[in-house]
Amino acid sequence: MSTRDPKLSQRIDELETQVRHLGNELRLTKQEYEEATSRYLDIYCNLEKKVSERTRELDAANRRLLDEIEDRKRTEAEKEQLIDQLQKAMQEVKVLSGFLPICASCKKIRDDTGYWRQIEEYISTHSNALFSHGICPECTKKLYPEFHEEMLRRGKKK
Amino acid sequence: MDTEKSPNISLSGLLERVEISAISSIKGTVSAILSIINDPAAGSSDLIQLIEVDPPLTAKILRVANSSYYALSRTISDVQQALIWIGSDTLKEIILTQKMSELFQDGTSICGYSRRQLWRHSLAVALFAKTVYRREFGEKGNNAYAAGLMHDIGVIVEDQLLHRDFMLLMQGMESAPQALSVAESSLFGYDHGRVGRALAESWNFPSELTEGIGFHHDPEGAGEEHRLFVKAIFIADYLMFEQGYGYVAMPLPEREILQQYVRDLGLQWYALRLIGELVRDELERIEQKGYLSA
Numbered sequence: 001m002s003t004r005d006p007k008l009s010q011r012i013d014e015l016e017t018q019v020r021h022l023g024n025e026l027r028l029t030k031q032e033y034e035e036a037t038s039r040y041l042d043i044y045c046n047l048e049k050k051v052s053e054r055t056r057e058l059d060a061a062n063r064r065l066l067d068e069i070e071d072r073k074r075t076e077a078e079k080e081q082l083i084d085q086l087q088k089a090m091q092e093v094k095v096l097s098g099f100l101p102i103c104a105s106c107k108k109i110r111d112d113t114g115y116w117r118q119i120e121e122y123i124s125t126h127s128n129a130l131f132s133h134g135i136c137p138e139c140t141k142k143l144y145p146e147f148h149e150e151m152l153r154r155g156k157k158k
Numbered sequence: 159m160d161t162e163k164s165p166n167i168s169l170s171g172l173l174e175r176v177e178i179s180a181i182s183s184i185k186g187t188v189s190a191i192l193s194i195i196n197d198p199a200a201g202s203s204d205l206i207q208l209i210e211v212d213p214p215l216t217a218k219i220l221r222v223a224n225s226s227y228y229a230l231s232r233t234i235s236d237v238q239q240a241l242i243w244i245g246s247d248t249l250k251e252i253i254l255t256q257k258m259s260e261l262f263q264d265g266t267s268i269c270g271y272s273r274r275q276l277w278r279h280s281l282a283v284a285l286f287a288k289t290v291y292r293r294e295f296g297e298k299g300n301n302a303y304a305a306g307l308m309h310d311i312g313v314i315v316e317d318q319l320l321h322r323d324f325m326l327l328m329q330g331m332e333s334a335p336q337a338l339s340v341a342e343s344s345l346f347g348y349d350h351g352r353v354g355r356a357l358a359e360s361w362n363f364p365s366e367l368t369e370g371i372g373f374h375h376d377p378e379g380a381g382e383e384h385r386l387f388v389k390a391i392f393i394a395d396y397l398m399f400e401q402g403y404g405y406v407a408m409p410l411p412e413r414e415i416l417q418q419y420v421r422d423l424g425l426q427w428y429a430l431r432l433i434g435e436l437v438r439d440e441l442e443r444i445e446q447k448g449y450l451s452a
Contacts, residue, residue, distance in 0.1 A: 020293075025292060027296060028297075035246070036245055039202050039241065039246065040242050042202065043242065
């Protein structure tokens, strides 16, 4: 068969072209499939990585929050203590600056529980003032008249 | 849209107008997608980022991915799934196609020309050029698709920004048929190839694409490096015009030129015929689904 039917030879050429085209298409499709697979794996792995990263971040954030809560609690307690102290101080200031019920005769002071206290006891508990005991000349004269006279004589001599 | 009579606006003046017109709204996404196509190191995340900053684009992509065209067995609810199920190359094409289609909305239908026809032509050339690269050369042909889709971007610029003159030009072509480039050159002083190339250069398109757009009527003017690519675009443009996917009635260049380029690329006529049939089927499918229409 040296001379082929031209129609047949054209048909063969066409079929060959088709086969070549489909071969190329198949190769490209395979390549695209592989690319898609690797992209999928990529995204999947990234997802796992992202999840673990995010978990770590959340843990850290959680720890920070707990620390902050502790801090706040501590500050709160300190504040309360301070407020307590301040209130106490204010109370004391109020007691010493308000009316003090005092006995006209023995000079005892009545406290908020109704108990009559010695004036030095009362003031020293409600303020920072301290007492140092002495005796005045009038009371010396009344309580120790001889000692008082002797003091007077010595005074004149001088 | 410009309706003032402006017979002699310079090419640089026209480009300045592009920058302040609605055409420039596609610049960012289109330039970005082209650089992703041409950057082998670009990863999926670049593509996803590009889509996610553009919510209307995201919505369109999900609509296309879930359309009966792809007929996937599952619902695609985010861009990452779309990337896996329809593939990054297809996704790139969809992005480019959706963005480009924005330029072909509305417009006037005159003497057989309409933006819709031009869009149909652009899609046909894109599919043809891509299929030649896939089936004949065994390459993905992303750039061939892009060049096919954008080769007449100069025409749409003229239609949008020199609207009245362009309409007059179309009317004139009907009464005295001549090659569009010739008519454009005598009216504006430049043709749509030069407009497209200037735009592609100012938007920093890859050089292969810039030359494909700029020299699709004159591949010999392209640099040596990209000449075969430009010839493939020429062939796709020529054959699609010839097979009823044109947008204006005009005489085509000498057939001898076409035959020469077909030989230069080592293509055979039955191969081109097979590809033509594939493209026709594909366009029919696309038109039935309606999702790619401008």
